[in-house]
Amino acid sequence: MEALYLLIPLALLLVAVIVWIFLWAVKSDQFEDLEGPAHRIIMEDDDKVKEKTDNEPSDHK
Numbered sequence: 001m002e003a004l005y006l007l008i009p010l011a012l013l014l015v016a017v018i019v020w021i022f023l024w025a026v027k028s029d030q031f032e033d034l035e036g037p038a039h040r041i042i043m044e045d046d047d048k049v050k051e052k053t054d055n056e057p058s059d060h061k
Contacts, residue, residue, distance in 0.1 A: 025031065
C-alpha cells in the first residue's frame with residue numbers, strides 16, 4: 001500500500017509531461033504535413049534517376 005503513495009504521483013507526473021510534450025508538438029506544427037516528406041522522398045529518387053539518364057552520353061551505335 002505504501003508503494004502506491006509513490007507510484008500514483010509519479011504516474012501523474014509522467015502523464016503531465018507526456019501531455020505537455022504532445023501540446024508543444026501540436027503548437028509547433030509538428031503534425032502539420034505528415035505525408036509530404038514521404039512523397040518528397042519518393043519523388044526525389046525518381047528525379048535523380050531521370051537526370052542521370054538524361055545527362056549520360058549514349059553508347060548506342
